[in-house]
Amino acid sequence: MNLKWTRKCLIASAILSAVTLALAYALNGFYTVAALLLITGVMWLSKFAQRRSPLASLVFVLFTLFCILGYWLQLSMPLLILALTAMLAAWDLDQFTWRVSEETPVMNLDRMEKHHLQQLLLVLGIGLVIAEVVLLIQISLSFWAVFIAALLVLFSLTRVLALIRREG
Amino acid sequence: MGRRWVVLWLAVLLVLTGIVARSGAILALSLPVLIYIGAALLMSPGRVSLDIQRFQNAHFVHAGAPVNIKLTVANEGAYLPEVEIRDELPPGLAEQTGSSHIRAAFDRGEKIDFDYSIDSRRGIHKFNQVEIISSDPFGLFPQHISVVLYNQLSAIPAVQALRSIHIQPQQTRPYPGPIRSRKGGSGTDFFGIREYQAGDPMRWVNWQVTARHAEDLFTNQFEQENIADVGIIVDARHQTDVTGSAGSETLFEYSIRIAAALADAFLRDGNRVSLLVYGYGMDRVFPGYGKAQRERILRCLAQARTGQNYPLETLNYLPTRLFPARSQLVMVSPLSRHDAPQLIRLKAAGYDVLIVSPDPVDFQARAMADQPFIVEAVKLAQVERALLLKKLFRAGIKVVDWKVDQPVDRAIQTATRQQRHAPRPVRWQR
Numbered sequence: 001m002n003l004k005w006t007r008k009c010l011i012a013s014a015i016l017s018a019v020t021l022a023l024a025y026a027l028n029g030f031y032t033v034a035a036l037l038l039i040t041g042v043m044w045l046s047k048f049a050q051r052r053s054p055l056a057s058l059v060f061v062l063f064t065l066f067c068i069l070g071y072w073l074q075l076s077m078p079l080l081i082l083a084l085t086a087m088l089a090a091w092d093l094d095q096f097t098w099r100v101s102e103e104t105p106v107m108n109l110d111r112m113e114k115h116h117l118q119q120l121l122l123v124l125g126i127g128l129v130i131a132e133v134v135l136l137i138q139i140s141l142s143f144w145a146v147f148i149a150a151l152l153v154l155f156s157l158t159r160v161l162a163l164i165r166r167e168g
Numbered sequence: 169m170g171r172r173w174v175v176l177w178l179a180v181l182l183v184l185t186g187i188v189a190r191s192g193a194i195l196a197l198s199l200p201v202l203i204y205i206g207a208a209l210l211m212s213p214g215r216v217s218l219d220i221q222r223f224q225n226a227h228f229v230h231a232g233a234p235v236n237i238k239l240t241v242a243n244e245g246a247y248l249p250e251v252e253i254r255d256e257l258p259p260g261l262a263e264q265t266g267s268s269h270i271r272a273a274f275d276r277g278e279k280i281d282f283d284y285s286i287d288s289r290r291g292i293h294k295f296n297q298v299e300i301i302s303s304d305p306f307g308l309f310p311q312h313i314s315v316v317l318y319n320q321l322s323a324i325p326a327v328q329a330l331r332s333i334h335i336q337p338q339q340t341r342p343y344p345g346p347i348r349s350r351k352g353g354s355g356t357d358f359f360g361i362r363e364y365q366a367g368d369p370m371r372w373v374n375w376q377v378t379a380r381h382a383e384d385l386f387t388n389q390f391e392q393e394n395i396a397d398v399g400i401i402v403d404a405r406h407q408t409d410v411t412g413s414a415g416s417e418t419l420f421e422y423s424i425r426i427a428a429a430l431a432d433a434f435l436r437d438g439n440r441v442s443l444l445v446y447g448y449g450m451d452r453v454f455p456g457y458g459k460a461q462r463e464r465i466l467r468c469l470a471q472a473r474t475g476q477n478y479p480l481e482t483l484n485y486l487p488t489r490l491f492p493a494r495s496q497l498v499m500v501s502p503l504s505r506h507d508a509p510q511l512i513r514l515k516a517a518g519y520d521v522l523i524v525s526p527d528p529v530d531f532q533a534r535a536m537a538d539q540p541f542i543v544e545a546v547k548l549a550q551v552e553r554a555l556l557l558k559k560l561f562r563a564g565i566k567v568v569d570w571k572v573d574q575p576v577d578r579a580i581q582t583a584t585r586q587q588r589h590a591p592r593p594v595r596w597q598r
Contacts (some may be wrong), residue, residue, distance in 0.1 A: 043483060057174045059439070065180050067197060077193045085200040088175075092204075095171050096530055102289055104252060107272040107280055115249060115273060119305045123207040127200030134196040143190070144478055150187040152193070157180050160205065 006113055010093035014045055017086035021063060024070055024079040037066065038152055046099060056094040063087045077135055085128045092120055172308040177206060204309065212304035215249070216311065217245030218274075220298050222319050230326045231290040234264055238283040239298070243274035249305040256320075258293040261286045288323035290424065292471050295319040324466040325424050330433040330577050334584045337396045337520040339494035345395030345438045353392035360389045396435045397442070397455060399491035402427045403468070403501030404447025406476045410502065410528040412535040419502055420474050422526045422572045427500045428575065430524065431465045434498075443468055444490060446483075448475025452490060483510035494518040503529040506554055512563040523560065524580065525569040529553055531572055563575075 018041025022034035044059045064087070067080045090127055100106045141149075181595040182198030219242040226235050234575075239255055266284030274280070298317050302553070303310040332346060340349040352359045361374055364385035377386040402423055411421040434441045435458065443457040443465045451472060453464045479485060491497060497519045499511070515521050529549040536542050557567050568583040570576050 057171065060174065061178065064182070066180070068194065071189070071194055072190065077196070081197055081200065086195060088200060088204060091175075095307060099250075102265075102271075104269050104271045105267045107282070112250065112273040114272075116305055119207075119211065119249075123204055124200060127203035129197045130203065130439055131199040134199060135193060140295075146190065147187065148193075150183060153183050154180070154187075154572070157176065157183065157205075160176065160209065 013090035021083035208308040337496035340394035352389035355390035360393040397495035
C-alpha cells in the first residue's frame with residue numbers, strides 16, 4: 001500500500017495541530033499543558049507508525065476538549081480553530097489510511113487518494129476560512145436569534161444522527 | 169463507537185457549548201466540523217447504479233477442483249468516490265487465490281474486473297448476492313445495497329475408478345451383462361446338459377454324452393450372464409458419523425466417495441442402479457442406467473449431509489420397497505451395533521447384501537492417538553466391531569471392512585473374492 005501523500009499530509013496535519021494548540025497554551029503561560037499536548041501528538045504519530053490506530057479518535061476528542069477549554073482560558077481563537085481543523089484533517093486521513101489498508105484490495109488507489117486529498121483540502125480549507133472570517137465579524141444578535149439559529153443547527157444534526165441510525 | 173459518531177457528537181458538543189456559553193467563538197470553532205459533515209452529506213452518492221456480472225469457468229466440477237470466478241462491475245451512474253464490492257461466498261467456500269471483495273473509486277461509465285478462485289467443496293453451492301457499500305469521500309455515510317446475482321456451482325464427489333465388483337443377486341434383469349444369473353442359456357460358463365432342441369448350434373452338442381445314448385442328442389447349456397438391479401444405500405445418520413482430527417474430513421465424506429465409486433463401477437458394467445441416502449431424510453434416485461443416471465446419483469451425493477432424525481436412528485424404516493425384490497443391495501455405512509438385526513432381515517427377505525464399511529474405530533483412533541488409555545479403548549471397540557462384522561458374515565452378508573487409509577478397491581476385491589466361496593449362511597429365523 002503506497003499512500004505516500006496521505007501519510008505525508010497526515011504527519012504534517014498532526015504536527016501542525018499539536019504545535020498550534022501547544023503554542024496557544026504556551027503563549028498564555030500554560031507550559032505543562034503545551035508539553036503534554038506535544039507529547040500526545042508525538043505518541044499518536046509513533047503509534048501510527050507502528051500501525052496501531054485506535055488512538056486517533058481519542059486524540060481527536062482530547063484536542064477538541066482542549067480547544068473548548070482554551071476558550072475559557074482566553075487563548076488565541078484563530079490558533080485553536082487552526083489546531084482543531086488540522087486535527088480533523090489528521091483524524092480523517094488516519095481513518096482513510098486504515099480503511100484502504102484493510103484486507104480488502106483497493107483498485108485505483110492513486111486516483112482514490114488524490115480525490116480524497118483534494119476534497120479534504122477543499123472542504124477543510126473552506127471551513128477554516130469561514131471560521132476565521134466569522135471571528136472577525138462582530139455583529140450583535142439578540143439571545144433569541146442566537147438561540148433559534150443554534151436550535152436549527154442542533155435540529156439538523158439530530159436529523160443526521162437519526163438518518164444514520166436508520167441506515168445502521 | 170463508530171468513527172462517524174465521534175465527529176457527529178463532537179459537533180453536537182461544540183454547538184451546545186457555544187449556546188450554553190453564548191459564545192460566537194465556540195460556534196466558530198464548530199464550523200470546520202459542521203462544514204466537514206455537511207460536505208460528506210452533500211457528496212454522498214445518491215442512487216448507485218452498478219451493472220455487475222459474475223462469470224464462472226465451470227458450473228459442474230469434481231470436489232476439490234479450483235473454480236475461477238470473475239466479476240465485472242460497470243458504473244452506469246454518477247461518480248462514486250468509495251465503493252466496496254463484496255461477492256458473498258456460499259457457506260463452506262473460501263477464496264484460494266485473489267479476493268472476492270474490492271474497494272475502488274468509480275468514474276461514470278468505468279468498468280472494473282476482478283477475479284478470484286475457490287477450492288470447491290462437495291455440495292451444491294449457491295451464490296446469491298453481491299454486497300455493495302458505497303460512501304461519501306470521507307466514509308461517514310455508507311450506503312449498503314444488496315444486488316441479487318444468482319449462480320450455482322455443483323461440486324460432485326470425485327469418482328475413483330474401481331475394478332468390476334463381483335455380485336450375485338438372486339434376481340437379475342433379462343438383459344445381457346456381467347452377472348451370472350443362475351439360469352441356463354447363452355453364456356460362457358458351463359451350466360448343465362439338456363436334450364437337443366431345434367435351433368441349437370451344432371458346436372454346443374455334447375458328443376461324449378450323446379455317444380452314451382442311442383437316439384438322442386444332448387447339448388451343453390451355459391449360464392446366462394445378465395445385468396442386475398443394484399441399490400446403493402448411504403448411511404447419513406448423525407450417530408454413525410465420526411469426526412477425525414481437527415480440520416480433517418469426517419468419515420461421512422469417505423462414505424460419499426466410496427458410494428460414488430461404487431455407483432460408477434456398477435453403472436459401467438451396465439447394471440440398473442438406484443441410490444438412497446438414509447439419515448437426516450431419505451434422498452433417493454430411482455433406478456436407471458447409464459451416464460445420465462450416474463450424473464443424477466452424483467448430484468444427489470453432492471447434496472448429501474448427515475443429520476439427526478429420531479425415527480431414522482435405526483434401520484427399521486429402511487424403505488425396501490424402493491428396491492426390486494431379491495436384488496443386490498450395497499450399503500455404505502460405518503455401522504452401529506444395533507444395525508445387525510435389520511441387515512439380517514434384509515438378507516432373509518432375499519436381497520443379496522454387500523456392506524462397505526469404513527472403519528470408524530481405526531479412523532477415530534488415529535485422530536486421538538495422543539490421548540491416554542486410547543489403546544485399551546480402541547482394543548475394546550475393535551472387538552465389538554469384529555463381533556458385529558462376524559455376526560453379519562455368518563448371516564451371509566458380504567462385508568468389506570475398509571480402513572480409510574488403505575485402497576478401497578483392494579479391500580472390495582479381497583472381501584468379495586474371499587466370500588465368493590463362503591459356506592451358505594445360516595438363515596435368519598424368527
